Amino acid sequence: MSGDDVMFAINIPQESVVIPETIDGIRAALEMQSDRLDAVGMTNRYLGMA
Amino acid sequence: MNSVKVGVAGYGVIGQRLADGVARQGDMELVGVADVAPTLPVQALAERGMPYRLFAATPDSVTRLEDAGIPVSGGFDDLLGEVDIMLDAAPGGVGAKNKEKYVAAGVKAVFQGGEAGEVADVFFHGYANYKDGLGCDYLKLTSCNTTGLIRTIDCLDRTVGIEKTAITIIRRSADPGDIHRGLVDSLQIEAIPNHQVVDLMKIMPHVDATGLLIHTPVTHGHIITIVATPKDKTTKEEVLEAFLAHPRIRVVRIADGFNTNTSLFNYARFLGHGRGDMY
Numbered sequence: 001m002s003g004d005d006v007m008f009a010i011n012i013p014q015e016s017v018v019i020p021e022t023i024d025g026i027r028a029a030l031e032m033q034s035d036r037l038d039a040v041g042m043t044n045r046y047l048g049m050a
Numbered sequence: 051m052n053s054v055k056v057g058v059a060g061y062g063v064i065g066q067r068l069a070d071g072v073a074r075q076g077d078m079e080l081v082g083v084a085d086v087a088p089t090l091p092v093q094a095l096a097e098r099g100m101p102y103r104l105f106a107a108t109p110d111s112v113t114r115l116e117d118a119g120i121p122v123s124g125g126f127d128d129l130l131g132e133v134d135i136m137l138d139a140a141p142g143g144v145g146a147k148n149k150e151k152y153v154a155a156g157v158k159a160v161f162q163g164g165e166a167g168e169v170a171d172v173f174f175h176g177y178a179n180y181k182d183g184l185g186c187d188y189l190k191l192t193s194c195n196t197t198g199l200i201r202t203i204d205c206l207d208r209t210v211g212i213e214k215t216a217i218t219i220i221r222r223s224a225d226p227g228d229i230h231r232g233l234v235d236s237l238q239i240e241a242i243p244n245h246q247v248v249d250l251m252k253i254m255p256h257v258d259a260t261g262l263l264i265h266t267p268v269t270h271g272h273i274i275t276i277v278a279t280p281k282d283k284t285t286k287e288e289v290l291e292a293f294l295a296h297p298r299i300r301v302v303r304i305a306d307g308f309n310t311n312t313s314l315f316n317y318a319r320f321l322g323h324g325r326g327d328m329y
Binding site for chain 2: 001002004005006007008009010011012013014015016017018019020021022023024025026027028029030031032034036039040041042043044046047048049050
């Protein structure tokens with residue numbers, strides 16, 4: 001923490017990080033799920049992400 | 051319910067991973083991929099026994115592909131005729147040309163971050179603004195850095211609220227195997243603000259964001275440092291708890307050996323992940 005601010009660092013695996021959100025995009029465009037958490041949850045489930 | 055039919059344009063660094071990711075979705079079917087040449091990813095596809103059909107993205111690429119022993123299942127229009135939606139992972143600029151074909155074929159598409167903004171109806175991030183993409187014909191994804199960055203800012207925003215953030219992106223200057231950017235030995239700083247924070251503010255307009263970007267001569271992953279001001283007072287423990295609970299954020303400790311960008315790339319390989327990838 002820096003006063004009330006939080007500081008952190010993240011690593012971005014540039015070749016693969018966009019895959020889950022792109023699949024979310026399919027779900028949104030084709031209205032496969034209308035709820036945000038249902039959609040990302042389905043993508044996560046099939047990609048083996050907890 | 052029938053599977054949604056998906057095609058991928060451009061079987062490169064991103065396209066090959068999109069194909070595998072879609073193939074893992076039980077409610078989607080990867081119909082085929084399109085490319086113009088027998089590049090290494092295309093050669094690997096053939097050597098793997100063509101798990102996906104390959105379509106020639108341009109008429110003149112058929113001979114080039116077949117001469118290299120790559121089976122071609124048809125032309126770009128044939129692929130478009132079979133799909134509900136295309137994932138466009140073609141080089142920047144090519145996507146805009148492909149869009150004309152998508153429009154003509156009445157096919158929806160998701161473009162990657164490298165394509166110019168006007169190509170899509172909405173700038174999209176699954177966690178931050180899913181609703182904005184509902185029913186849209188053409189979506190554009192945020193770039194790799196922006197996608198990862200928004201996962202964390204959106205995560206904290208939904209727990210403690212985020213008023214403002216300032217970031218530094220330490221950017222890998224090329225992907226493994228790229229030499230078109232030359233063999234470099236210097237740090238190059240971009241004009242402030244970097245496009246990633248500008249893009250973040252388009253998707254999360256209530257957050258005031260700024261930041262630097264520095265190109266560094268490495269290949270295996272960017273690092274972003276982030277300072278964020280929460281609306282509600284919070285603690286390190288509460289922040290860690292939020293990140294630990296998020297399915298697309300992996301929390302690691304420097305003390306456990308995760309002290310370089312390459313440590314995460316290596317760890318994914320040690321876990322046996324395909325291509326040494328982490329999502």
